[in-house]
Amino acid sequence: SAVISQKPSRDICQRGTSLTIQCQVDSQVTMMFWYRQQPGQSLTLIATANQGSEATYESGFVIDKFPISRPNLTFSTLTVSNMSPEDSSIYLCSVEEGPNQPQHFGDGTRLSIL
Amino acid sequence: KQEVTQIPAALSVPEGENLVLNCSFTDSAIYNLQWFRQDPGKGLTSLLLIQSSQREQTSGRLNASLDKSSGRSTLYIAASQPGDSATYLCAVLFSGSARQLTFGSGTQLTVLP
Numbered sequence: 560s561a562v563i564s565q566k567p568s569r570d571i572c573q574r575g576t577s578l579t580i581q582c583q584v585d586s587q588v589t590m591m592f593w594y595r596q597q598p599g600q601s602l603t604l605i606a607t608a609n610q611g612s613e614a615t616y617e618s619g620f621v622i623d624k625f626p627i628s629r630p631n632l633t634f635s636t637l638t639v640s641n642m643s644p645e646d647s648s649i650y651l652c653s654v655e656e657g658p659n660q661p662q663h664f665g666d667g668t669r670l671s672i673l
Numbered sequence: 674k675q676e677v678t679q680i681p682a683a684l685s686v687p688e689g690e691n692l693v694l695n696c697s698f699t700d701s702a703i704y705n706l707q708w709f710r711q712d713p714g715k716g717l718t719s720l721l722l723i724q725s726s727q728r729e730q731t732s733g734r735l736n737a738s739l740d741k742s743s744g745r746s747t748l749y750i751a752a753s754q755p756g757d758s759a760t761y762l763c764a765v766l767f768s769g770s771a772r773q774l775t776f777g778s779g780t781q782l783t784v785l786p
Binding site: 603615 | 704705707709714715716717718719722724762764771772773774776777778779
């Protein structure tokens, strides 16, 4: 199965700043997704990262707050912009290698905003 | 609305017990269902994937079943060990979705030595 590397693993940031999270996969994958897991909660999909075009965002998430890039089939970034304490969460990248294949997740980025 | 529910939210058992975790979903039109494990502060580890045409999948001490018509799945863990302590998440890929998973809220399992 695909090996997913996510960086940074954790960070503590100041209110109002932005942080870019990277997700690198060791093979080309069709689908890449970004999820958020708020403290004590399950996972919520932020967006689907589309190669070569704009990401598809879920209800409640907007491009200005969570810009996403996907320049190729092995790499994506998620930026959390103008951060506030409410953005303190674990952010996870996942990939699907193809239809009928399981989705696999990176180890996540634990983000704390002061 | 397509939803996934997991019961119980937390479970504590003595080492060696067999146990069952439950997952229910509101729409029987699914592509597949996946069980994950999450250790505290970590990402998700995929345990088992059941396609919509399958009834069960097994991996070691884990067995997952799927009853699509009733909208239910169970994860059976045999001879539990303290190392099994984690949160177990059920996720469904509903038909008509753009390949994104819908997650349950998880069952936090503690296996006592």
